[in-house]
Amino acid sequence: MLTGLIVACEDVAGGTGLRAELPVAGQTVLEQQTRLLVEVGAERVITIAEQLPPAIAAALARLRRDGIAIEIVRRVEDVAQRVRPDERLLMLADGVVTDTSAAERLLSASVPAILTLADVPESRNWELIDASARWAGMLLVDGELIRRTARMLGDWDLQSTLLRNAVQAGAERVDLGDGKHAPLLAQVTDAGSALAAEQAISRVAARGSTGLLDRFVFDPLARALAPRAMAAMIDPAWLRGGASALLMLSALVLMGGGRWPGLVLAMLSGPVDVLGRHLAGLTMRLRKDHRRWTQLRHGTASAALLALGWNLRDYGWGTLALAAATLGGMTALLEHERWIGKPPRRPFLLADTDLLIWLLIPFALAGWWPVGLAAQAAFALASLLTVQRLTRRQS
Structure with missing residues (x-):
């Protein structure tokens, strides 16, 4: 002992x-x-x-x-x-x-x-x-x-x-x-x-980036904001919970008809969650709860995506089918990594929650919301196939 x-x-x-x-x-x-x-x-x-x-x-x-x-x-x-x-x-x-x-x-x-x-x-x-x-x-x-x-x-x-x-x-x-x-x-x-x-703690802190946005956008932002957040003694749990709350609010706004406000709320969820994970790494908090917070965010992101499919039903009920296809692809990807294994080096262009959210922006700006949903579904499927191929090579 x-x-x-x-x-x-x-x-x-x-x-x-x-x-x-x-x-x-x-x-x-x-x-x-x-x-x-x-x-x-x-x-x-x-x-x-x-x-x-x-x-x-x-x-x-x-x-x-x-x-x-x-x-x-x-x-x-x-x-x-x-x-x-x-x-x-x-x-x-x-x-x-x-x-x-x-x-x-x-x-x-x-x-x-x-x-x-x-x-x-x-x-x-x-x-x-x-x-x-x-x-x-x-x-x-x-x-x-x-x-x-x-x-x-x-x-x-x-x-x-x-x-x-x-x-x-x-x-x-x-x-x-x-x-x-x-x-x-x-x-x-x-x-x-x-x-x-x-x-000194901030300089040596290492947190593995989980994707393209995380590495080049969210992580530098989190490192810049971390000193102020630490000085204010902010609990990382507030930020991780707040990120999920933003996604839940996004789902409610989308159900109420607000497409752009709902998308903006979902976009804000990413940097808030990364800042929470960064602070948790600096302070050695939330280690045992990391999986629970991650699952909560995945769940609220799924709710927001289904709400968007419902919001776009004027284009036909196929929008809900596209949202469901994206969820199926992402669920299969996460379960594959959990039970079969992750590739030795995770490609930065694999689909993740934040990359799927931000992928919608150019399509939304052009007014092609359903095409954005189709791009999300295709990206999730391509990521699943990529991980399967890489882990097959590893074995």
Whole structure:
């Protein structure tokens, strides 16, 4: 069993409040640390906090609402009572912001283990271990070492004492590495360093583009808007839910006779959803709910497409048949990727929800709405055949 351990006791440098409550990437440092620990396999997280300001209490409520098991204790003795001697604990130091690659690198070592940095001028703000290495703010220990540290702690600093005990126990040293491929690592001590950590998270964030529009239009827009959205601490769930709501509203407007307003609402759904997915990636939220949100959007997009077919029934009931054909092709495409497999490299010109929506624009401008529906159906079918051919080659 892996348990996460967070220290949240240090005050902000030159200010008031705790480092743990500073905002980073749309959430507090405490939330970022907790979600990281859960992401790498921690079944529960124990946080040592001598005080509980409102910002920390609110952060705990959000984490628990997301189903994360997190406990708050005031002393290391309380931690010792809650862990077994052979239990593994991954500890994050106060105000340390990092990513999953750093944690996974440490977890691959045997217990006890220390994540280290080379002693160079750039790392002078990190705690010195010896003449050649500094501590990178992460430890892998067992419950027995925690208990031993609790018995001898007294008035000493928990982090430093636990580090020294791990060193004396012959802890394996895991070098973080350097260069452009090194894991993210930042020390948040004040508002300025919190902003720097947020910018670093934004730079290294990777989210695979899902299509042509996503790569060249929506993703650059999401990256430009993400800093403001994070500063406003917008929950990605609001955006992902909002994208589906726009499609549902589009369906209602189309049923009421508004073609262009309905199409515009559907077009707006795409960038809103991509921004939500981008923020979710930055903040490590919605991982377990990603499939549910995606299915909801597919469902509301289907409703909007059928509503458009109904709206265009003046051209004949064949418009509904074309809408149904598009839905059939897209459903077959999604089920093929789910049960048979995806191509090794997904072509950017495969049909997806947003590309089908935006494909209608030139036909709508020309007044050829039914032709646009026919183009959608043909595109969905061509995409299905392409995926079948590519996966057949792969097998």
